[in-house]
Amino acid sequence: MKANENQKELSQKELQQKVNHLQILEHNLQNFLLQKQTLQLQILEIDNALKELETLKDEPYKIVGNIMIKTDKAKLIKDLNSKKETSELRLKTIDRQETELRNKASEIQQLILKEVK
Numbered sequence: 799m800k801a802n803e804n805q806k807e808l809s810q811k812e813l814q815q816k817v818n819h820l821q822i823l824e825h826n827l828q829n830f831l832l833q834k835q836t837l838q839l840q841i842l843e844i845d846n847a848l849k850e851l852e853t854l855k856d857e858p859y860k861i862v863g864n865i866m867i868k869t870d871k872a873k874l875i876k877d878l879n880s881k882k883e884t885s886e887l888r889l890k891t892i893d894r895q896e897t898e899l900r901n902k903a904s905e906i907q908q909l910i911l912k913e914v915k
Contacts, residue, residue: 809913812913813910813913813914816906816909816910816913817910819906820903820906820907820910823899823902823903823906824903826899827896827899827900827903830892830895830896830899831896833892834889834892834893834896837885837888837889838889840881840885841882841885841886841889844878844882844885845882847878848875848878848879848882851871851874851875851878857870857871858871858874860874
């Protein structure tokens with residue numbers, strides 16, 4: 799009878815570990831969502847800046863620290879496109895990681911539900 803109780807207790811510990819792991823995964827998913835939103839906002843701002851540069855006739859200014867500096871339009875466009883490309887790559891990486899994390903969380907959730915029943 800003691801072996802049965804020990805096995806039940808071990809199962810409870812394992813179940814609690816799975817629940818804790820699931821909570822950590824859910825927290826990580828929330829962090830990924832925040833990072834995605836930040837990157838999507840950056841990409842949107844870059845797109846808006848690029849559109850403004852298309853219609854701009856004068857030399858553009860760029861904010862560096864607390865000052866505005868006159869800058870070359872072509873160089874600024876190149877810099878913005880580079881930043882956009884980097885942000886899009888990071889976004890794709892986060893999407894891939896998020897998908898993997900969601901799948902893992904789903905597997906653990908199924909295991910927990912199976913254990914509880």
